[in-house]
Amino acid sequence: MVDTILPLVLSGAVVKRRGKTLIGPINTEISRAGFTIVMGPNGSGKTTLLRLMHGLERLSKGAAVWQGTQLEAPMRQAYVFQNPIMLRRSVKENLTYPLRLRGVSKPAAATIANDWATRICLSKALEQDAMNLSGGEKQKLALARALIQKPDVLFLDEPCANLDGRATREIEELLLETSRAGTRIVMATHDMGQARRLATEVMFMLRGRLHEFAKAEVFFELPTTPQARAFLNGDIIE
């Protein structure tokens, strides 16, 4: 077993659906450390890129290679969806589910779930049905359910879309804490302020291509392409 499944190397990666190219070809590498923000206008391929890296989209061409055995890679990464998918179970059962899948005993899983519920301020709602939580609570629960697996890499697809300021702040704090603890984070967002607060590097997607990939301070101060400049200026680009 390798100490980390990173780096992830994408070479000539293309995703097509019904003959139409959604993204690619993309050549890039997700290094071992950092907080990568994937930005770009709607339909630029941010979600498809994240799904491809996580293995939810099938490659039409090219390769996506993790370090170590490719069987190990899916076990050591997690994904948080834009609309949190809740299991029709209690908060506690949502938290213990990934642990039980990995063979953690019931009492041990319950203890870990209790700790996480306290961290995300849902300890009082442990026995409540997850479907009855608010949008922000659901997203926090989805994030905790992803982090409880102690992934090497965490993918997040606009986790704070439709959330208010308080919920966004709580999630950002959790993400920064996670990043500091050594989990590699790759997150898509539309929120420029959030990108500036969190990113150590930025991927800028446009029309299914990786237009720019740079350190955050470089991207925000000196974007190299006119499209990225226009995007940062708030102009409408397609």
Next chain:
Amino acid sequence: MSPKAGQRARVRLVLAMSDIFEGLKAAFWLLVSMDRDLVEITLRSLQVSLSALVIASAIGLPFGTWLAIRRFRHRRTTIAVMNALMGLPPVVVGLIVYMLFSRTGPFGVFGLLFTPAAMIIAQVIIITPLIASIAHQSMRELWADYHDLLISLNTGPWQRIRTLLWDGRRALLTASLAGFGRAIGEVGAIMIVGGNIDHATRVLTTAIALETGKGDFALALGLGFVLIGLAIVVNLAIHRLSRTEREGRW
């Protein structure tokens, strides 16, 4: 309508109402007196239908769920055939089971014909496609919700099926209850393979058919009301046991 025809219709209505009333009265007395024959055939009805339900659910629920999550070459055809089999004519099923289990049939050596076991087999064949089909419909929707999450969590096929079966258990209960409804009210197949033998294979539905044939409509109707009551009681009991109406649940 002429006044004479109207009068005739009213007379028929009164007679029918009187028959129904007599039926209710017969059902009441059968229940109050705890008629031994009634208890015996009611218990046999329950034994046959519940056994068939358990076996059909054990086959149909996982199969319907598997069909919802698995993509394979002839999947659409399989689903179409399964849906078509929901309308299997019980008499035909009875006939086929009869031929299979008759002395000259391939399974004749088991000596199951005219026993409750043959009736259970016939009912399993009738209700399994119904249960599988309803289960498939509900599991397809749940799978659409869970698909990305369960793939993301790197679950295997059996873990997916188990998760869907557990989380969709209330919808699956409906599938099973639909199967029970069809089984408990079924008469054609079990009449053929069971033979309606007194103290051996007689159940409520075959007893109703017999009493109707003898012209004892009140008793037939009484047994019918007992049958309806039994179906309601079993449904309520299953709902209560599975706590489907618990607050905040689906």
